Amino acid sequence: MTRSDFTSAAPESLHPSLWRASQLAHANTRCVDTGHATLSSQLPGGGWPSGTLIDLLVQQPGIGEMRLLRPALSACAARRIVLLQPPHPPQALAMAALGLDPAQLLWLRSTRSADALWAAEQVLRSGSCGALLFWANHVRSDSLRRLHLAAQGGETLFFMLRPLAAAQDASPAPLRLALRPAAGGLHVDFVKRRGPLREAPLFLPLGSSLLQRHAPLDRPVPAPVTARGLQPSLAH
């Protein structure tokens, strides 16, 4: 084989885990479709990789992270979805409105962070849950590595939701996204992915159905207090 053959051959034809810096990598695990076509096309494998640690860095809880994960979570809702240490009590009716069966939700609370890490590891090792969402503020990188290893033993979708400040720290997660709220949706920054560097945030539309849900109702005009802050474009 001559030298030119080496350079012209596509790296993925040499070995499935090789890719050029300008292209997205192949996923070597099963991927769950994100349900947002624009986001899926930007992820290696075309979806959330199962059995790996996925870092979601959120600006604050309650910016649309559950609406972002809704299609993936409802895809694996036949099995349990574990909410570990969420920042506020979860509202099961809202989860049901998102299309998740409330009977499959499990809410774990813990007082110490060591207990939370232990519980996450047990859930991942058992492999009997569809998804694990773990909210944590300060996690050491060796604990992250341990959780990533535990996740690799199974097929559980594993998201860690951490504050934006954690983007500065190193993480073994192969996929790290930063989420910031935007008008009518979310800005997604790709902090780390197996693929080309992307500077510009990706805009995902999310919440339009939430706001216009009551718009077509045949009701008298709301009380003057409420009308004050109303945008003309939204008040039909």
Place this chain on the structure above:
Amino acid sequence: MALSPAAHAAGVQSGMRRGGVLMLMPEARILERSHAREAEALQAVALAMLQYTPQVALAEEATLLLDIGASLRLFGGIRRLCALVRANLQALGFTACIACAPTARGAWLLARRNAGRAVRMASLVRRLDRLPVSLLPPARPFAAWFDGIGCRRFDELQRLPRPGLQRRCGRALLDMLDAAYGIESEMFRWVQAPEHFRARLELFDRIEQADLLLAGAHHLVLQMTGWLCARQLAVERIELLLEHERGRVARPPTPIEVALAEPTWRDEHLMRLLRERLGKLVLEAPVIGIRLEARKLQAMAPPTDSLFPDPGGSEEDRVRMIELLVARLGADNVLQFLPYADYRPEVANAWVPVQHAITPSARAAQMPPDVGSLPRPSWLLAKPIALLMRDHRPFYGSPLRVASNPERIEAGWWSQTQTRDYFIAEGRDHALYWIYRERINGSGEDATPRWFLHGLFG
């Protein structure tokens, strides 16, 4: 006489007198041999060994005979079985010499000499031929005579004329020799598992930290495993009783109850649950003994007959994971949703411990009919936050802009009245909040609207 490695290093040898030992090693602890406790220990090991075979017999000189002919396939071969037995014995806190042979007496002789495994008859005969004659208990009174005629090993013993040997040394010696070489069969009295299981362990010291009790608990759980296997039972509820030292006041033993959703007869899951429970326990007084009782038993369930394993583990795995989580985090921290038909959002969002059995029909009956049309936030604050007012607008980090029509909730006149108008509001950073305005304010003078933040749209 037995001695520890430390004593051996100090120069103590077996056969020494008490004074001599104390002179060499003043800190030595000299203990009387207790035959009763030895028998008790042997019985405990026999009970634990019942998990490998139902045919366990006690033999002379502190040995146990196990008939493993029928267990080899189940436990994956002779090496693996030996390793399992050795690990169990270690967990029980004993050391043992393990030997295997095609005949029971042959195995007994090899074990007494710690001469390893002989799987075939030919290799057993080869090994037996090299053993010293004094290993046979009936030959010991005649040791000097055997020595005098130059008969030291088994093969030399076999070459002596049998009638003369029987006249001099008695029938027992020949019987034992024939049994070892497989010429004659032997009868055993197998160990019977008792009707009820109750095991007790006296600890060597006063123990003040609960997690140190784990080794002792493992000792008892292993005995229970053997007992369960022998009686074909599975345990559903066990109780570990920690006996305290009798101080100024008599203290009742501390019970630790472990209830299982899925009956088991294996020790791994029980030990994991006990480890978490003991890890959380704070002892009020030092413990001197532990007792294990099997409270609720069931017949052993046959293994599942499905050919392929379910993806994501079986229902059993799921139940085990939840039990393990409950054991460490506590039942109040592992929660499931219990819907409750009420208009007030806090009341409708009830979470109960996961052990409560809720039927799907009961759940469906309490769910609102059209759940998709309700604008509910993913995160409901445990306590509503009163919002500041700036320029007649509610303020939370930034001024909030109301972005939806109101949803009026007015209920609970029978206990806690709520008269609220809920709105979806948007902050300047475009995050969505669920806020409400109290409709009934106090008296006339402070009639300014009061706003609260109640939820976040995740």
